[in-house]
Amino acid sequence: MTDQPDELLPTTRRALLHHIAVAQAESRTPSLVAGVVRDGRLVWSGARSMVDGHAPTPDVQFRIGSISKTFVAVLVLRLRDEGLLDLADPLGRHLPGTPADGATVAQLLAHSAGIAAETPAPWWERTDGALRPALGDLLEPEGAHKHPAGRRFHYSNPGYALLGALVERLRGEPWGEVLRREVLEPLGMDRTTLLPEHPHAGGFAVHPWADVMLPEPLTDTGLMGPAGQLWSTLTDLARWAAFLAAGDDKVLAAATVAEMRRPAVGPDDADWTYSYGLGLQLRRHEGRVLYGHSGSMPGFTAGLWVSEEDALAGIALSNATTGAATTLIASQLITLTAAHEPRLPEPWRPLSEVDEELLALTGPWYWGTSPQILRLRADRALELAPATGDGRGSRFRAEADGTWTGLDNYYAGETLRVVRAADGTVSHLDLGSFVLTRAPYGPADAVPGGVDPAGWRAY
Known part of the structure; x- marks a missing residue:
């Protein structure tokens, strides 16, 4: 619960409308619709159009291009979370016979498999998917690899087509149907589809040197669909932005979305x-x-961006092939909203219950001579931070076995344990083999390598 108002202030709304009005006019895009999501809700939407009185509503479909890849990634990670694959698995283990057999699922998700950016000619975005009826048609049999796998980022549209095919192989049905049943329906996104459904925008190319337009073809890209086929609306994408910010157990846990x-x-x-x-x-x-x-995609550009620190998302959709910098527009919507209405911090509240043993662990600890402060948070969580200057710190999640797991920074994934002496008192903390003691280098029997028996002394 926050004290953040449900609606944006008039001055904020005016600034956002001015921003998209300038963008639509200067980029010469036929229409532009945009919105701001705050704390999971669409709190503002606006639109501009070349036709007076016919600006698109938040329910009009636009083609969203590569935002489709975020949906495919969620489907793949659902398979991982169910134990049907491992991100380290080579693609060929589940989908053999493609030029990318040796690429891992993780590498394909992250565009680090080193495979080609595009399909063999003709350009897949403006041609019918029937021209590429088989997975082997998506990459050249020879020369599909442009870089060593796992070494660098190299964006690959065919890579996501293969991931869509992987979903189909493991689910036993078309990826679009899997998406509808497992993701879109649970999130209430009934206006996100593989092919356009009325009402939808038409896509146009605007001449670079004259104010004239050319309709773009609305193609079904077939097997390349997972790379950029989806159509959606501002309203549906606001729900998607809320999901990418917080997850939803009906679709994907928050921890997995954070991993993405x-x-x-x-x-x-x-x-x-x-x-x-x-x-x-x-x-x-x-x-x-x-x-x-x-x-x-030909005739459309789209951008969806989320700021975790501001609990804001910006979305922008246009129906021109080039011109409207929707990524910049959506990003600037976040900046403008945050500048006019900075996020209110949650009020401080004390813990609802206290474990005396955990409370006794708080305060100064030492890694060698480096002072650290351990703090107790809600749900038995702990937070370790250097007392002064730079140093290693992390938040720790409590586990059922009495240990804690690091959540971020150097200690992410590492285990924190309380080590007790023979009499049951706390001797020290073990953090991934590092020893933290209540005094610098003490007690001596807990310190790796021991301590000089003469102890601390002046020179």
Whole structure:
């Protein structure tokens, strides 16, 4: 529960409308619809159109292009969470006979399998999927690999087509039907479909040097569908943004959704602006790290981005092949909303119950001579942080066996244990073999390598 108002302030709404009005006019896009999601709810939507009085509503479908990949990734991770595959499995274990047999599922999800970015000619986005009737038609038999697997990020549309085929193989039915039953229906996304359903926008190309337009073909891309086939609406994508922010146990646990947005391949530069997780893009925008995805198909561009720290998401959809920078538009919607209405922090509240033994563990601990502070949080969680300066810290989740598991930073996945002396008193903490003691290098019998018997002394 928060004190955040249900609606945006008039000044915020005006700033957002001005932003998309400028974007539609300057990019010369036939129509543009956009929205802001806050704390899981669509709190603002706006639209601009070349035809007065005919701006698209939040229920009008647009093609969302590669945002489709986020849905495919969720289907694959559902299979992983059910134990039907491992992310380290080579694709050929489940879907043999493709040029990507040796690529792992994780590498395909993260675009690090090293395979080609596109299919063999003709360009798949503007041609009927019947031209590529078999999985072997999606990649060149020779030369499908452009880089060593797992070494670098190389975006691959055919890679996601193969992941869609993997879902079909393990579920025994078309990936679109699996998506409808396992994801769209549970989330109430009944306006997200493989093919357009009325009302939907038509896609156009706008001439680069003249204010004239050309209709784009609305193709069914067949086997390439998982790479960019889906159509959706602002209303449905607001639900999708809420899901990507918090998860939903009916579809995918919050912990697995969080796994999707962790970078899977190291960025190429220290001051990175773009990275990729397991089906989600990450980008920096004006000091924020956003996650989500961009999308484009002939006649359409789309952007959906989420800011975890602000509990905000921005969505923008256009029906022009080029021009409208929907990723930038959606990102700026987050920036504008956060600037006008910064997130209110949750009020501090004391714990509802206290375990005296855990309370006794709090306070200063020492790793060698480095002071650390251990704090008790809700649900028996612990938080370790350096007392001064830089150092290693982490949050820890309580486990049923009396240990804790690190959730982030250096100690992510590592186990924290309380070690007791023969008389039952706490001797020290063991953190992945590191020993934390109540005094610097003491007690001596707990410190790896021992302690000089003369103890601390002046020189």
